[in-house]
Amino acid sequence: MGSVPMHQYHPPMRTPLALKNDESRDTWLFWLTATVILFAGLGLRDPWPADEPRFALVARQMVESGQWLFPMRGDELYPDKPPLFMWLQAAFYAVTGNLRIAFLLPSLLASLGTLWLVRDLGRRLWSAQAGHYAAWALLLALQFTWQSKRAQIDPTVTFFITLSVYSLLRHLLRGPDWRFWSLGWFAAGLGVITKGVGVVALLVLLPAAWAQWRGWSGIATMRSAKFWLGPVALLLPLALWLLPMLLAVNASDDPALRAYADNILLKQTAKRYADPWHHHQPAWYFIQVALTQWLPTVAVLPWMLRPWRDALRARDARILLPLAWVLLVIVFFSLSSGKREVYIMPALPMLCLAMGPYLHDVLAKAWPRRIAFGLALALSALLAIAGAMVVWGEPGFERTLEEARGVAHGADPLGAMLLAIGAFGLAAVAWLRARRGVAALVWVLAGLWVGVSLIGYPLLNDASSARGLMQATGARIGPDAELGLVGWKEQNLLMADRPAKTFGFLRPFDEQLRDARAWQAQAPATRWLQVEATALDDCIDRSRAINLGISNRREWWLVPAAAMCASGQPQVR
Known part of the structure; x- marks a missing residue:
């Protein structure tokens, strides 16, 4: 394994007890913050379009009908996605009996799991500090937190893909460990029956094979009869779903079941990638997504280029493998003309992992702290100004919102929410100042997520979920x-x-x-x-x-x- 670059920050020597206390404090602070941000608002809203009601409806019908093998949307089969995510929602619904809680639990727990995997792998490859910073970088990335608080498939498939890459890297960089090798392939199979794209995790084997060919040290062998444990493990979750489903289809005379099998196995996988029928975007679309939706994490990329370059020159496979995999994932999805911003979300955890060992040094510099402070100030001011304009500004905006979204109480409560969040952020910025700009940004983002969850969810729920419409109908x-x-x-x-x-x-x-x-x-x-x-x-x-x-x-x-x-x-x- 390549050594950590010499310019990497080395903390001052401290006693083992002091280091242990600091690490324990950092751990509790991180998990408390992550849990509050992610779980705030749980139970305060129903599923919101576009995708949440669809999956929740399918899951509820599974529990009520007792038929879990073929997902149903009303009186029609639902063939657009494999069933694992809906099985998870249905299982939580069967246990809790509360759909408002059950429909979000897979995403929330998967996101906590992804954070744990990144933190643990950073600790194992470098240090507790590296894992700590990598996990914070992931938690603060806008796309990760936004999607984590939604009941779409992407946080769950991101967890399975991250688990797969984590396990393969445990074998490749800390091995050989054939148990984790097998787990990596098995997790990729779980990703396949979640959204069909779980196999992208296996792309990490390409830079590993290249590095071995080029004589890089520190990479465990893949040349063994035990290699085949991986492909067998990949097929296991697929078989657990496909065999019962295909046997049921072959035993039935229902043409709808045969159409379901053809759709889920062909149209929604290979055809969707090679000849997509919607979400057409240009080839550079994902670069735009990464530079905006991965903020504020990507704002430090300019300061990462030199240490990454030095690490690659030193043949440090711990940097090569995750970075190369991130690029391969982005290229893979860019080759298809059908693109959605969530497609590359599974690449974000490994990007944060590669940043982990250098973030302490980077954030000790003046300009990154100033940029973080500027982002915190700009976001807080924008929210406060927008809220003030809604509350005291042009009433036409309120009418437009009420007509377009059906918001029962108009825009004033939403404006007051934005104003309150903005004021909270400005207070945090004034208290912490530019010298602690990163801490200020953490407070502002935490206030935004918690405020929207605790205040915005109840205000918007009746209109966004159609609960108000259906109550009026009843x-x-x-x-x-x-x-x-x-x-x-x-x-x-x-x-x-x-x-x-x-x-x-x-x-x-x-x-x-x-x-x-x-x-x-x-x-x-x-x-x-x-x-x-x-x-x-x-x-x-x-x-x-x-x-x-x-x-x-x-x-x-x-x-x-x-x-x-x-x-x-x-x-x-």
Whole structure:
């Protein structure tokens, strides 16, 4: 293994007891801060679009139906993603019985796990200080914390990919350790059945093989019969899912199940990468994402280039492997024309790991502290000014927000929240000053995340989750009525106050509406339809329907049977 570069900061000699006390204090401070930031607001909101209601709905249906093998969205199969993330949500829901808590737990626990892996690997490869700084760099990165507090798949797949790279590096840089070698491949398999991209973790083997070929020291061998333990371990989680699923498909005459298997195995993997049908972005898109969404961590990159260069010149594989892997991941996803910012999120933990051994020295310099202080000051001032403009400024903004988002209480409470967070940040900046600019930035970001979670979640929840829309619908039709949904979104079905009838999700709106009319006609006195505005046709008398307003940027109508024309067919114009 290559040695740590000579210019790396070496702390002054201290007694073992003092070092142990400092490390214990730093550990408790970090985990307390991480837990408060990530778990703030848990239980204060329901799933919000775009993806959260979909996964939560599938998970709830698994528990309620007892059918976990084939994910269902309403009355249709959901083939867009492998099931592991939804299984985790369903398991937490079955244990807690509280969907508001269960739907976020996989992301939150996975994010804590990712932080632990980065911290532990930094400690093992360099020092406790290196792991400590690497974990802080990851926690403060905007994309990591933002996604960690959302119930999307990406924090969970990031954990499995990080676990895979962590385990492979334990073998390659601290080994040989064939148990961790096998765990690395197994975790990559778990990543595959989470989102399909878990195999990108194995790209770390390419720079390892190159370094061995070039004669770098400190890299454990991969030339052994035990190498094949890895591919076998990779196949195990795939087999645990695919074998029961494919056996069930082959034993069934249902064409929908065969279509599900074809979709999940082909369209949503190889075809989605090679010939994507949405999210088209230019080749440099991920560079833009890294330079913005990985702030403030990437702000220190200019000071990392020299120590990284020196480490690579010294043939330090501890820097080569994670850095090369980060670049390979970015290149891999850049080669596809379909791109979303979350695709490269799994690369962020290893970038922070490579920064860890040098961050103490970098942050001791004046300019990085000044930049951190400037970011803290600018963010605090921006939040305070924005909040003041909302509260005391142009009322047209409030009307726009209420019309577009359906916020029940207007924008003033949100403005007051921004003003309060900004004022808190300005107070922290004034207290800590430029000399402690990094600490000021930590306080400002922590105040932002905690403030938005504890204040913003309750304010925005009814409008963002469709809870307010569905409560209004339930109040209008009464407790004994039946409800059918046309042109619905997942949050409508999830937040309905009663079992709701659906007529397909991906089917064309006119086909949904046709079947909904037939269903309503069977019991016209007690059956109502909630219809998205673009699904209304000329057979519906809007003067007899009820306009429910805007929710999630869509207009919704409540249609009784009396609002349907007698023929049940749209009029010809």
